[in-house]
Amino acid sequence: MYSENYWHSVRLERDLCKGCTNCLKQCPTQAIRIQKGKAKILKERCIDCGECIRVCPYHAKKAVTDKFDILNNYKYKIALVAPAFFGQFSKTEDCDLVLTALLGLGFDDVYEVARGAQAISAKTRELLSCGELIKPAISSACPAVTRLIAVRFPNLIPNIIPLRSPMELAADAARRDAVEKTGLSPKDIGIIFISPCAAKATAIRDERLVKNTNVDGIISFRDTCLELAQKIGGISEIKHLSHAGSLGTMWATGGGEARATQAPRRVAVDGIHNVIQLLEDIEDDKLCDVDYVEALACPGGCVGGPLTSENSFVARSKISRICKAMDAETEMIDSSVDRMWDASPVYRPVMKLDEDLGIAMQMAMKIEEIAESLPGLDCGSCGSPSCRALAEDIVRGHASVEDCIFKLRERYEQLSGQKPADSNNEPD
Amino acid sequence: MDNAIKLHYNVDGEDFTLAGTTSATVKKYLKTLGLPPDVIRRTAIAMYEAEINMVIHADGGVIDVEITPEKIHIVLKDRGPGIPDVEKAMQEGYSTASNEIRELGFGAGMGLPNIKTCSDEMKVDTVIGEGTTMDLVINIK
Secondary structure, eight states, X not given: OOBTTXXXXXXXXXXXXXXXXXXXXXXXXXXXXXXXXXXXXXXXXXXXXXXXXXXXXXXXXXXOOOOGGGGGGOSEEEEEEOGGGGGSOSSOOOHHHHHHHHXXXXXXXXXXXXXXXXXXXXXXXXXXXXXXXXXXXXXXXXXXXXXXXXXXXXXXXXXXXXXXXXXXXXXXXXXHHHHXXXXXXXXXXXXXXXXXXXXXXXXXXXXXXXXXXXXOEEEEHHHHHHHHHHHHTTOOSOOOOOOOOHHHXXXXXXXXXXXXXXXXXXXXXXXXXXXXXXXXHHHTTTTTTOOEEEEESSTTSGGGOTTOOSOHHHHHHHHHHHHHTSOSOOOOOOTTSOOBOSOOOOOOOTTOSOSSHHXXXXXXXXXXXXHHHSOOOOXXXXXXXXXXXXXXHHHHTSOOGGGSHHHHHHHHHHHHSSOOHHHHOOOO | OOSOEXXXXXXXXXXXXGTTHHHHXXXXXXXXXXXXXXXXXXXXXHHHHHHHHHHHHHSEEEXXXXXXXXXXXXXXXXXXXXXXXXXXXXXXXXXXXXXXXXXXXXXXXXXXXXXXXXXXXXXXXEETTTEEEEEEEEEOO
């Protein structure tokens, strides 16, 4: 199901898009342009952080996820549940009840990603103590952040801890357990991740991110919650299905992952724009005395994911109550299940102007010159996120100076030899 | 040479919170040129340290950056107090920064040593009471 040409999971619903500038201005990799009144995503630049989904007032940004019919493709179906999921329900804070209800949606078994998280934390502690990691070591858990590093911070690729995501580790362990339990062939087992975010959907479809994924499909929190809400009231017998501890479950919220590493000097940052600021500082060598960096694209961590249904602050408080009743750590995933990743992120120089340095320099000079002549308002009316971005788009051949409404007005004045009506009516 | 990019910046010495903005701008610029990541990293760190020095010791100054396909040449000029003992200043941990400055996270005595590590050529021209000019080269190839 994955391919080399898969770029991103965030998509535009053309009919809903009004061509406003909300997403344009918020995109951290300047991956959006407005063309002919509609937003367009530049596929190479999108890192699936979901900022545009969050800010679009018209709900025109969606994430491609699977629907429940994907379950029909497999003989034995396992719901792989992200810890933030347990914070999505207004009336229940019982993990066993939520997991039991999932069985009613057609899953044969459930597996908590928090168990993978707890194992990744343990492995991280081990790697930190042998002192082989480049400091500050950056967590590999958030796929939007690792992709951000791959496109904007190539110098920091060696700082990323070479571990699988908790989702991948848990999926691998779940498949092994299921093969043992059912005697089925591994390919008959469907591992479906219940996801708070779009970046996870890409992480299983793009071979450049994870070579051999164990996750077969992704269904969003929202779609699952809708279905689950109808089931949850009718459960008569709650099965004991929850095996995760609080250290793994706390990964759902900002700071939980960093705390589980027990690193003496750790920093936790959330929200993609905050992450960028911190990565800039790391790149400039300003954080060399820090051991561990947890960096999550969504505000508040995974509970703030764009595909969640509950308010992130409310979800956070629920998760923390749920964790109080849990043991810190539970039985570890068997050490024969590999913790290390199978592929390191590869530098994708998507901001580069040209392969040839000489040409790139000529283009850069032209950009400077054009940027100087633009008004510097960064209004976004031209369809580019800033005046400088417009200058770049012009030099790249994707836009023209007349896309700037101020330059267009100047041109109109020159051609007609008169000022437009409104500028003649200036107050005295 | 006509195939050279020339950038000129004034560094404000009044505002600490702005220290580092010039090197950040240049770093962004170098990324669009698609220079090797290591060249960008070294340039950003060397320039950041030098820019900070300019702000904490010399009340600001001017920075000129010239980029050719072969190298990045940075000249930082200030009208500060000058460096009395350049050799000492090049030692790790040596700093003349005040306690207040250190409280802000600067003045660890790593500025000049870091600049030296990151650049391929480094020249410091300093006159007491008149100012300091620092000349840095980072080779691209």
